[in-house]
Amino acid sequence: MSRLQIHDVSVRYPGMNGGDTVTALSGINFQIEPGEFVVALGASGCGKTTLLNLMAGFIQPSDGYLTLGDSQVFGLPRVAVGVELNDQITGPGKERGVVFQKHALLPWLNVLENTAFGLKLQGVGLKERHARASEYLKLVGLEDFHKHPVYQLSGGMQQRVGIARALTNDPRMLLLDEPLGALDALTREVLQELLLEVWQQTQKMMFFITHSVEEALFMASRLIIMSPRPGRITHDFSLDFNKVFLDTRDARKVKSMPEFIAMREKVLGIIHGDEAVNGGAH
Numbered sequence: 001m002s003r004l005q006i007h008d009v010s011v012r013y014p015g016m017n018g019g020d021t022v023t024a025l026s027g028i029n030f031q032i033e034p035g036e037f038v039v040a041l042g043a044s045g046c047g048k049t050t051l052l053n054l055m056a057g058f059i060q061p062s063d064g065y066l067t068l069g070d071s072q073v074f075g076l077p078r079v080a081v082g083v084e085l086n087d088q089i090t091g092p093g094k095e096r097g098v099v100f101q102k103h104a105l106l107p108w109l110n111v112l113e114n115t116a117f118g119l120k121l122q123g124v125g126l127k128e129r130h131a132r133a134s135e136y137l138k139l140v141g142l143e144d145f146h147k148h149p150v151y152q153l154s155g156g157m158q159q160r161v162g163i164a165r166a167l168t169n170d171p172r173m174l175l176l177d178e179p180l181g182a183l184d185a186l187t188r189e190v191l192q193e194l195l196l197e198v199w200q201q202t203q204k205m206m207f208f209i210t211h212s213v214e215e216a217l218f219m220a221s222r223l224i225i226m227s228p229r230p231g232r233i234t235h236d237f238s239l240d241f242n243k244v245f246l247d248t249r250d251a252r253k254v255k256s257m258p259e260f261i262a263m264r265e266k267v268l269g270i271i272h273g274d275e276a277v278n279g280g281a282h
């Protein structure tokens with residue numbers, strides 16, 4: 001099975017207008033195991049999006065490298081790593097699907113065509129791409145909306161299309177950058193539950209960024225908390241509130257469990273402590 005591993009990675013951005021270099025990430029060693037739902041939480045500017053962009057292959061590390069499974073490497077491959085790295089990934093790839101907060105859907109295409117669009121670009125034939133798109137539209141509850149223009153859909157339904165579209169490649173992992181951040185509170189809760197069901201059914205590795213502590217605790221099988229200047233992973237918790245939800249299908253009950261509330265207070269204390277030290281906005 002293919003874990004994604006980050007080996008001693010740092011990312012430095014050139015300063016704006018000749019200013020000081022920004023160390024967005026420093027000395028990150030971290031891995032995501034098959035089947036894990038990893039959520040990243042932390043004050044603004046702690047490097048969450050930079051970490052996701054590295055995993056997606058959108059940016060390269062300044063130091064270190066990443067591996068997927070035993071043989072695929074991205075970033076800066078080194079020779080003496082103890083594994084045979086024979087397959088270099090040079091950028092984004094279909095084994096890593098990405099879902100953004102703002103879904104870049106094409107308004108002149110309907111729901112089915114939007115979902116199948118990436119497959120079309122790869123040259124997958126019409127019948128197969130529509131079959132694969134239909135499969136994932138069903139998974140996200142849009143089986144009756146194939147022909148709908150996307151601009152007629154609510155924000156939550158458009159985000160479902162974004163999730164289905166990312167799944168059509170059957171990626172090994174989904175990278176989700178605040179995917180629910182623009183939705184109203186009720187729709188957000190519905191999609192939290194939907195994403196957990198997608199995770200349970202597909203067993204994809206998930207890397208999910210949020211600013212909501214409650215959402216993080218509800219979704220994560222592993223919660224990492226990051227701290228800024230330079231961006232580091234300071235805490236790494238194993239959680240199972242998501243499994244309690246999948247067993248009971250009662251989100252309100254999970255979110256009112258004493259253990260859930262105690263963990264929420266603990267995590268809020270960690271993050272607010274960082275903000276007080278670093279003066280970060282949240």
Ligand SMILES: Nc1ncnc2c1ncn2[C@@H]1O[C@H](COP(=O)(O)OP(=O)(O)OP(=O)(O)O)[C@@H](O)[C@H]1O
Nearest residue numbers: 013014022023024043044045046047048049050051
């Ligand atoms: N392209 C860039 N050029 C220069 N600095 C950048 C660039 N992208 C990010 N940064 C800086 O790197 C640091 C980490 O940014 P990043 O967006 O990864 O953090 P984040 O935790 O995702 O923040 P937020 O929660 O606000 O989205 C910040 O100080 C940011 O200003």
